[in-house]
Amino acid sequence: DAGVIQSPRHEVTEMGQEVTLRCKPISGHNSLFWYRQTMMRGLELLIYFNNNVPIDDSGMPEDRFSAKMPNASFSTLKIQPSEPRDSAVYFCASSLREERGEQYFGPGTRLTVT
Amino acid sequence: AQSVSQHNHHVILSEAASLELGCNYSYGGTVNLFWYVQYPGQHLQLLLKYFSGDPLVKGIKGFEAEFIKSKFSFNLRKPSVQWSDTAEYFCAVIPLSSGGSYIPTFGRGTSLIVHP
16 A cells, blocks of 8 residues: 555645645545644644544634545645645544554645745 | 643654653543654654553564553653664554544654764
8 A cells, every 4th residue: 555645745835825735545544634743833633534524623723724535535634825824744644443543644745835 | 631741852862872752641541552753854653552461562663662551651762772763753642432533642742863
């Protein structure tokens, strides 16, 4: 398996623009997580899905953030409009219930909002 | 809400020194425990995990961790570090509840720098 795939790997955009981050989980995994990592706040859980259904989005910082999982093999995290404070590395991770919480992380998307 | 504390934010060692990174959590029930490693510029990877049984677990690259239930701790150890161990280390805790969801809480991470 290729592991968790994220795109793009790097994104530079101007404040106010819409940003869409993409994630393809490992085939067969039934949970998907979006994280944000910054020096100031560490690793923060934004939202997670179970069997494509959003279960807990309490970590989503503002209404500017939204996430979808239209099917088992694809998820998006959208920021609209983007702001400089959204600059961070965004990780997607997937897991299989039978593995009791072990998570497999993607390579991340480094987002810079100028 | 539960929390995970990694008291050492930055650790600097010379090669061959011994390493111990602390991890404490606040949840009183049964937990699954993990250590992940993030090498510079890379994603998090599993180092080792504990579910039940022998509280001393061994992971990859010579790392081990000991679960001490009475202390709510899961400290990571390595007897002799190498330059290639320079990385960020994250402890993660998953409380086991009747809901059956495996949602981890991560510590803030410990940055380890090993000088050659």
